Amino acid sequence: MAEFPEGAPCWVDAMFTDVEGAKTFYADVLGWTFGEASTEYGNYTQAYSDGKAVAAVVPPMPGGDTHSQWCLYLASSDAAATAEKIKAAGGELLMEPMRVGTFGTMAIAKEPSGAVFGVWQPGEHKGFEKIGESGAYAWAEVFTRDPATADEFLPKVFPYESQQMETGDDPETAGMDFKVFSLGGKENAVLGRMEMGKDFPPHMPPYIQIYFGVPDCDEAVAKTQAHGGKLHFGPMDSPFGRFAAVTDPQGAAFAVIDMSTTVGEMPKFG
Structure with a gap:
């Protein structure tokens, strides 16, 4: 799939203390299958629908927040520039732009009324491979x-x-x-x-x-x-x-x- 335009929803992931339990649940409810956990990136595990990447699940980082919630990532051609816009517009950066190997660059932010969202600047990982269909x-x-x-x-x-x-x-x-x-x-x-x-x-x-x-x-x-x-x-x-x-x-x-x-x-x- 082509890269997503600036500001378009391009990926979702969620943190679970019981990743295996989450995999069992979403496999049944949404029909997902799961890839191998990436130990290099905190056991980040991609979910697939009809063989196409649609989401990911990951265990919490040691000492991190254990509250499970889904995070929506909005596409950016320059995560650092988007982070500056977020701060200038009154938002808060919960995680500064961070490069994730060759996959891309991410940031986590909170808009000023309180909703949390992510920013994703794609590298090898462009985002959703399937969208607007069952399982996606x-x-x-x-x-x-x-x-x-x-x-x-x-x-x-x-x-x-x-x-x-x-x-x-x-x-x-x-x-x-x-x-x-x-x-x-x-x-x-x-x-x-x-x-x-x-x-x-x-x-x-x-x-x-x-x-x-x-x-x-x-x-x-x-x-x-x-x-x-x-x-x-x-x-x-x-x-x-x-x-x-x-x-x-x-x-x-x-x-x-x-x-x-x-x-x-x-x-x-x-």
Whole structure:
């Protein structure tokens, strides 16, 4: 696959104290297979769907944070320059740009409203080899309680255009504050931004929700629960697909979406 444009989601990974347990869970729920652990890089292990790289899992570094969560990486042609833009725009660098052998250069950052994300400057590892299909990354949304701050930050770091969803008279979307960010025209949306309303527990920090494609949303939810994971929202039909928000048995949140099952008209964005 060709290199991803600046600011496009290009990779996801997650840290698990029980990597073997995570592999068993995601093999069943998302149909993934796994490569050999790279001992040189902290036992970083790539996940595959139909033989194509789609994600990675890794154990925590000694003394590091053991909280399991998925991290979305946004593409950069120059991670050091992107890191400077992040700081200048009010974000925080949690990990300065670091070269990962010949694979590329990574950084971890927090946007000023609190959501954590990664930056990836590709070397040999370009990113997703499969996208927008079952078993692969499908979409991501920044969930924040301070949408104005996130909305101001993101276009200062990446070349995004943005469009606000028009709620109109639809009771399903009444009061919803949702925006999409696109690259090279509004038809090429790459990232969503949703305001966290009163339905979210007050202790829950802002985060980026990653959606993985599945052939059957309800079946993926049932498998998640059978492994000890939890259902938090849905399954719900939408114009984009039938989706649900879940956490795996180790507490990493993500969403599953069956993009073949769509209901209703697409919302309008102004």
